[in-house]
Amino acid sequence: MKDQKVSVVLVSGGSSGIGAATARLLAESGITVYAGSRRGTVEKPAPRIIPIRLDVNDEASLKAAVGQILEEQGHLDAVVCNAGNGIFGPVEGATDEEARFQFETCLFGSLKTIQACLPTFRKQGFGRIVTITSVMAILQLPFQGFYSAAKAALLSLSESLQMELKGTGIECCSVLPGDVSTGFTAARKFTAAAQDPGSPYRERMDKNLKKIEQDELGGMQPEVIAKAVCKQLKKKHMAVRVIPRIDYGAVGVLVRILPERAKLWLLDLLYS
Numbered sequence: 001m002k003d004q005k006v007s008v009v010l011v012s013g014g015s016s017g018i019g020a021a022t023a024r025l026l027a028e029s030g031i032t033v034y035a036g037s038r039r040g041t042v043e044k045p046a047p048r049i050i051p052i053r054l055d056v057n058d059e060a061s062l063k064a065a066v067g068q069i070l071e072e073q074g075h076l077d078a079v080v081c082n083a084g085n086g087i088f089g090p091v092e093g094a095t096d097e098e099a100r101f102q103f104e105t106c107l108f109g110s111l112k113t114i115q116a117c118l119p120t121f122r123k124q125g126f127g128r129i130v131t132i133t134s135v136m137a138i139l140q141l142p143f144q145g146f147y148s149a150a151k152a153a154l155l156s157l158s159e160s161l162q163m164e165l166k167g168t169g170i171e172c173c174s175v176l177p178g179d180v181s182t183g184f185t186a187a188r189k190f191t192a193a194a195q196d197p198g199s200p201y202r203e204r205m206d207k208n209l210k211k212i213e214q215d216e217l218g219g220m221q222p223e224v225i226a227k228a229v230c231k232q233l234k235k236k237h238m239a240v241r242v243i244p245r246i247d248y249g250a251v252g253v254l255v256r257i258l259p260e261r262a263k264l265w266l267l268d269l270l271y272s
């Protein structure tokens, strides 16, 4: 296995929030970053950040992005699968389209991104794959079932892949952010059932939404997550799972030791 350093990175969802902060921090440390998004722009342009237009739900655009990077740089060392979105609403009454909307970008978009990079990583005998999942991958909240499920699926996928890639020089790490203050909150979509004034869940959904929006808007700055990603990309071997910030890390430990029923009771008390 080659002892190689990361010097060219593709960050999906690099136009804003966590992705843009990650791109900035990596670029400041001398790494060339391709910040990919549908907008094809970055919040604060900086040297060594190259904005690139890509849609993680479109294989052709991912292939074109990787092709452009290889043509311009000759190699691609790492990918940060960060593009994502959220949909809020109860499981009951959600349409197939609403449920699939969540899985499309957060799970299948990341899968397509990884698959677009893997042949290059394999050929190089080196590659780093970082997925941005969420603490909600291990801590399920009411009315966020599709988001929790999509992030849990991506976390599982990352850990299976880490084992599959044994001996290839390619490693996977999933970073599980807690609440982060970004445009994610304003961009959140709502299922039709979530907008129904007569929904039997109305009161609990309103309480839940108020709490999660408050938590997110008062949450950590995206730079905290960016720092965790950069730290992993600079290590010889990445951790398999990282929960940034000590309080969220403690939640991660609690989730492992609490009996399942006690965990759900506590979350329900706090969130609905």
Ligand SMILES: NC(=O)c1ccc[n+]([C@@H]2O[C@H](COP(=O)([O-])OP(=O)(O)OC[C@H]3O[C@@H](n4cnc5c(N)ncnc54)[C@H](OP(=O)(O)O)[C@@H]3O)[C@@H](O)[C@H]2O)c1
Pocket: 012, 013, 014, 015, 016, 017, 018, 019, 036, 037, 038, 039, 040, 054, 055, 056, 057, 082, 083, 084, 085, 105, 109, 132, 133, 134, 135, 176, 177, 178, 179, 180, 181, 182, 183, 184, 185, 187, 216, 219, 222
């Ligand atoms: N904010 C939080 O509290 C929080 C907590 C845990 C995990 N996360 C995760 O962190 C990641 C980044 O979110 P954020 O908080 O930084 O929110 P954000 O500011 O809304 O960023 C989302 C990014 O994803 C991009 N994107 C969305 N769909 C895309 C697509 N189909 N193809 C390419 N890019 C796409 C957006 O750019 P375009 O619109 O230009 O395409 C944008 O750059 C997400 O995966 C989110 O689930 C966030």
